[in-house]
Amino acid sequence: xxxxxxxxxxxxxxxxxxxxxxxxxxxxxxxxxxxxxxxxxxxxxxxxxxxxxxxxxxxxxxxxxxxxxxxxxxxxxxxxxxxxxxxxxxxxxxxxxxxxxxxxxxxxxxxxxxxxxxxxxxxxxxxxxxxxxxxxxxxxxxxxxxxxxxxxxxxxxxxxxxxxxxxxxxxxxxxxxxxxxxxxxxxxxxxxxxxxxxxxxxxxxxxxxxxxxxxxxxxxxxxxxxxxxxxxxxxxxxxxxxxxxxxxxxxxxxxxxxxxxxxxxxxxxxxxxxxxxxxxxxxxxxxxxxxxxxxxxxxxxxxxxxxxxxxxxxxxxx
Amino acid sequence: xxxxxxxxxxxxxxxxxxxxxxxxxxxxxxxxxxxxxxxxxxxxxxxxxxxxxxxxxxxxxxxxxxxxxxxxxxxxxxxxxxxxxxxxxxxxxxxxxxxxxxxxxxxxxxxxxxxxxxxxxxxxxxxxxxxxxxxxxxxxxxxxxxxxxxxxxxxxxxxxxxxxxxxxxxxxxxxxxxxxxxxxxxxxxxxxxxxxxxxxxxxxxxxxxxxxxxxxxxxxxxxxxxxxxxxxxxxxxxxxxxxxxxxxxxxxxxxxxxxxxxxxxxxxxxxxxxxxxxxxxxxxxxxxxxxxxxxxxxxxxxxxxxxxxxxxxxxxxxxxxxxxxxxxxxxxxxxxxxxxxxxxxxxxxxxxxxxxxxxxxxxxxxxxxxxxxxxxxxxxxxxxxxxxxxxxxxxxxxxxxxxxxxxxxxxxxxxxxxxxxxxxxxxxxxxxxxxxxxxxxxxxxxxxxxxxxxxxxxxxxxxxxxxxxxxxxxxxxxxxxxxxxxxxxxxxxxxxxxxxxxxxxxxxxxxxxxxxxxxxxxxxxxxxxxxxxxxxxxxxxxxxxxxxxxxxxxxxxxxxxxxxxxxxxxxxxxxxxxxxxxxxxxxxxxxxxxxxxxxxxxxxxxxxxxxxxxxxxxxxxxxxxxxxx
Ligand code: NA
Ligand code: NA
Numbered sequence: 010x011x012x013x014x015x016x017x018x019x020x021x022x023x024x025x026x027x028x029x030x031x032x033x034x035x036x037x038x039x040x041x042x043x044x045x046x047x048x049x050x051x052x053x054x055x056x057x058x059x060x061x062x063x064x065x066x067x068x069x070x071x072x073x074x075x076x077x078x079x080x081x082x083x084x085x086x087x088x089x090x091x092x093x094x095x096x097x098x099x100x101x102x103x104x105x106x107x108x109x110x111x112x113x114x115x116x117x118x119x120x121x122x123x124x125x126x127x128x129x130x131x132x133x134x135x136x137x138x139x140x141x142x143x144x145x146x147x148x149x150x151x152x153x154x155x156x157x158x159x160x161x162x163x164x165x166x167x168x169x170x171x172x173x174x175x176x177x178x179x180x181x182x183x184x185x186x187x188x189x190x191x192x193x194x195x196x197x198x199x200x201x202x203x204x205x206x207x208x209x210x211x212x213x214x215x216x217x218x219x220x221x222x223x224x225x226x227x228x229x230x231x232x233x234x235x236x237x238x239x240x241x242x243x244x245x246x247x248x249x250x251x252x253x254x255x256x257x258x259x260x261x262x263x264x265x266x267x268x269x270x271x272x273x274x275x276x277x278x279x280x281x282x283x284x285x286x287x288x289x290x291x292x293x294x295x296x297x298x299x300x301x302x303x304x305x306x307x308x309x310x311x312x313x314x315x316x317x318x319x320x321x322x323x324x325x326x327x
Numbered sequence: 328x329x330x331x332x333x334x335x336x337x338x339x340x341x342x343x344x345x346x347x348x349x350x351x352x353x354x355x356x357x358x359x360x361x362x363x364x365x366x367x368x369x370x371x372x373x374x375x376x377x378x379x380x381x382x383x384x385x386x387x388x389x390x391x392x393x394x395x396x397x398x399x400x401x402x403x404x405x406x407x408x409x410x411x412x413x414x415x416x417x418x419x420x421x422x423x424x425x426x427x428x429x430x431x432x433x434x435x436x437x438x439x440x441x442x443x444x445x446x447x448x449x450x451x452x453x454x455x456x457x458x459x460x461x462x463x464x465x466x467x468x469x470x471x472x473x474x475x476x477x478x479x480x481x482x483x484x485x486x487x488x489x490x491x492x493x494x495x496x497x498x499x500x501x502x503x504x505x506x507x508x509x510x511x512x513x514x515x516x517x518x519x520x521x522x523x524x525x526x527x528x529x530x531x532x533x534x535x536x537x538x539x540x541x542x543x544x545x546x547x548x549x550x551x552x553x554x555x556x557x558x559x560x561x562x563x564x565x566x567x568x569x570x571x572x573x574x575x576x577x578x579x580x581x582x583x584x585x586x587x588x589x590x591x592x593x594x595x596x597x598x599x600x601x602x603x604x605x606x607x608x609x610x611x612x613x614x615x616x617x618x619x620x621x622x623x624x625x626x627x628x629x630x631x632x633x634x635x636x637x638x639x640x641x642x643x644x645x646x647x648x649x650x651x652x653x654x655x656x657x658x659x660x661x662x663x664x665x666x667x668x669x670x671x672x673x674x675x676x677x678x679x680x681x682x683x684x685x686x687x688x689x690x691x692x693x694x695x696x697x698x699x700x701x702x703x704x705x706x707x708x709x710x711x712x713x714x715x716x717x718x719x720x721x722x723x724x725x726x727x728x729x730x731x732x733x734x735x736x737x738x739x740x741x742x743x744x745x746x747x748x749x750x751x752x753x754x755x756x757x758x759x760x761x762x763x764x765x766x767x768x769x770x771x772x773x774x775x776x777x778x779x780x781x782x783x784x785x786x787x788x789x790x791x792x793x794x795x796x797x798x799x800x801x802x803x804x805x806x807x808x809x810x811x812x813x814x815x816x817x818x819x820x821x822x823x824x825x826x827x828x829x830x831x832x833x834x835x836x837x838x839x840x841x842x843x844x845x846x847x848x849x850x851x852x853x854x855x856x857x858x859x860x861x862x863x864x865x866x867x868x869x870x871x872x873x874x875x876x877x878x879x880x881x882x883x884x885x886x887x888x889x890x891x892x893x894x895x896x897x898x899x900x901x902x903x904x905x906x907x908x909x910x911x912x913x914x915x916x917x918x919x920x921x922x923x924x925x926x927x928x929x930x931x932x933x934x935x936x937x938x939x940x941x942x943x944x945x946x947x948x949x950x951x952x953x954x955x956x
Binding site for chain 1 (some may be wrong): 391399400401402403465466469470472473475479571574575577578579581582587690693698762764765766767768769826827829875878
């Protein structure tokens with residue numbers, strides 16, 4: 010019997026956790042009980058950098074982790090999270106599905122196997138006072154995770170006022186006014202109750218946040234070769250299910266927060282254009298600095314390809 | 328620690344009164360080497376680390392205003408400085424014979440048994456240090472593969488390398504202090520290496536060798552092995568027996584010791600020692616005597632209130648003892664409070680205040696359990712007042728019973744005392760303005776406290792020169808922080824094992840199946856949380872245990888906020904639980920008392936607080952009365 014220990018930030022009882030549990034059940038069935046998945050939920054194994062470290066030393070074998078956590082291993086993952094790059098779920102799915110094999114190859118080089126791709130939702134701006142335009146967002150004392158110094162520096166150069174802190178500091182800092190805004194998915198904002206202290210949200214899909222389930226290569230290869238395709242298949246099915254589920258739950262979270270006092274502010278098309286321009290102006294500094302140039306070019310290529318295909322389809326319909 | 332000059336207006340007071348020479352808490356038999364070059368370098372590096380830890384957050388506060396983003400990576404640097412200080416300080420504590428142990432049974436045997444038993448104890452402790460060093464080395468090797476950087480010029484593996492280096496240094500010092508005789512030292516080293524080979528081999532996977540190793544460890548602990556070796560050794564054996572890589576221990580040590588709020592411990596500790604080396608205790612004692620000295624038990628009540636207040640904004644219970652212990656203990660002794668009573672009062676007051684805003688554990692609990700933080704604070708208000716009130720009452724009664732001295736009230740003396748102590752009394756204001764004014768995080772507020780304390784002592788009162796101030800306070804702090812972090816690290820390894828093996832889940836699975844009444848559930852919950860509080864760091868306990876018990880408590884119809892307050896109140900008490908409560912370690916270190924004496928001193932206070940916690944548990948209205956309907 011092989012026990013695969015898997016860590017995740019998703020709390021016990023959350024939908025992500027439930028999907029992982031079902032995946033474990035599928036693994037058990039597919040392997041006839043030879044492979045058992047043991048889940049460590051709610052970050053008991055630590056933050057995502059600690060999960061990666063514990064996979065490296067062999068304490069755990071797998072992790073269900075966000076794209077930002079994976080960027081710790083390979084900065085190419087940032088390419089999936091470029092702000093204002095993707096206009097819709099469909100567009101993002103198109104790019105991610107095409108770029109995923111490249112990322113999986115990078116991960117394989119680092120000694121990890123990607124079992125599936127999940128989703129965490131769209132990152133939005135939350136703030137104490139209403140924020141709609143880029144200028145208003147730049148005026149915020151914006152919470153930023155202090156772990157990535159280059160990224161903090163970029164925001165500073167773009168004209169933002171980032172306050173680099175640890176995630177544990179976010180809630181108390183919102184309370185004392187040391188920060189008055191942050192960016193996050195609706196689901197996380199509700200789960201951690203951050204929105205209570207920053208009850209305004211711009212209705213702007215600033216950036217997508219992915220997730221993936223990865224397993225350490227040596228641990229994966231210890232599983233009998235004839236079982237691996239079956240396990241992989243079960244994992245991929247779980248990933249698809251999660252993607253649908255999370256999108257629904259983010260909508261639900263939004264509704265719950267609105268009921269509890271969150272105000273959602275409309276961002277008109279011309280202001281959305283301002284946001285896009287702001288980000289596109291700094292693309293030269295993102296490309297090759299925050300992420301490898303080829304990663305940036307690849308996702309932008311796929312996105313333009315999707316948009317071209319869409320407009321052709323529209324033309325044909327006309 | 329140096330005794331401040333005596334004031335003519337007061338009877339002779341020595342802050343070190345009743346504090347035995349450093350040797351009593353030690354476990355090794357070797358001589359400290361205060362003047363060796365290596366020792367001076369170690370001390371200097373630890374002081375430099377402490378000063379750096381205080382300066383960086385201050386630059387960050389200024390930098391955030393002036394060039395908007397502060398110092399890139401300053402948080403990460405300060406967090407890693409805590410790790411370095413912990414490892415270096417642990418080695419310094421080993422050097423100075425300051426490693427805490429439960430007792431030294433070996434000393435009660437006649438020679439030559441005594442010598443043999445001491446050598447055995449040293450060999451076991453050395454073997455464990457070596458195994459922990461090996462665990463650290465494996466972590467460094469794994470990290471090396473990923474080539475991460477703490478800040479652009481500092482690779483993460485270099486930062487982590489202090490873990491194996493620190494444990495190696497400790498192992499070396501354990502061998503050195505095991506005996507004066509070279510042959511015995513060689514025998515200890517050889518036995519330790521044999522022990523490492525035994526635990527490192529596959530033999531340990533079997534039940535009988537595993538049990539034999541456990542018994543050996545237990546024997547060494549009873550005979551006087553340091554406590555860190557007991558906890559760390561248990562972790563090593565359990566992980567090895569479960570065939571989980573030993574590097575897991577170091578990975579968890581790294582994670583916990585670099586956690587964002589931990590730097591408050593060395594910083595507030597440093598500030599506390601700076602104030603102690605200066606004459607703040609004399610000034611504060613004079614002020615408090617003039618202020619409440621006329622009341623029966625006045626100073627004791629002040630002790631409770633000051634400790635509560637301090638814990639509330641530092642959020643970490645052990646910090647209070649470090650920062651205030653050196654000031655308040657002499658204040659109590661000079662009023663003729665019995666020594667054991669004073670020790671117990673300070674040790675137990677050091678954990679009060681955890682339920683009041685803006686205490687970090689309350690915020691963290693709210694975050695983890697998904698409860699609005701203001702609700703948690705409202706719920707904690709009455710229970711917090713209850714615990715503080717019964718402690719104050721007991722303290723006052725203790726003062727009356729002991730016939731502690733009372734001072735007649737005089738407006739003139741109060742005014743003079745207040746004028747003299749005004750800069751010291753302003754200290755909490757600085758911290759509160761820093762935190763609530765949105766200027767500083769807790770760590771930054773701690774750094775502000777250090778700066779303020781140094782300025783007050785070195786430039787306002789000028790009792791002590793700046794160099795001497797930093798040197799004396801810095802050395803004391805690193806020794807204390809090192810010893811403490813070494814224990815935290817060892818306990819962390821053990822916690823890591825329990826999480827890895829799913830122990831908390833197993834316990835609660837059992838509870839789910841066997842308990843059916845709410846009354847029994849709450850009782851079992853109390854016992855469980857007391858144990859958890861004794862073994863785990865409060866933040867880890869919240870993160871790990873809350874998600875497991877919250878659904879269970881809901882099934883027994885316990886209000887979520889009530890559960891939170893029960894949880895935190897029990898953890899507050901867990902800090903005092905012999906034999907592993909962190910406050911007991913802190914207290915033994917800070918006051919230089921034998922561990923057993925600290926444990927005995929807190930018994931009455933522990934019972935009083937236990938009664939309070941039971942009231943909080945079984946009278947939910949105390950918590951829910953103030954909550955919005
Ligand atoms: Na950390
Ligand atoms: Na922690």
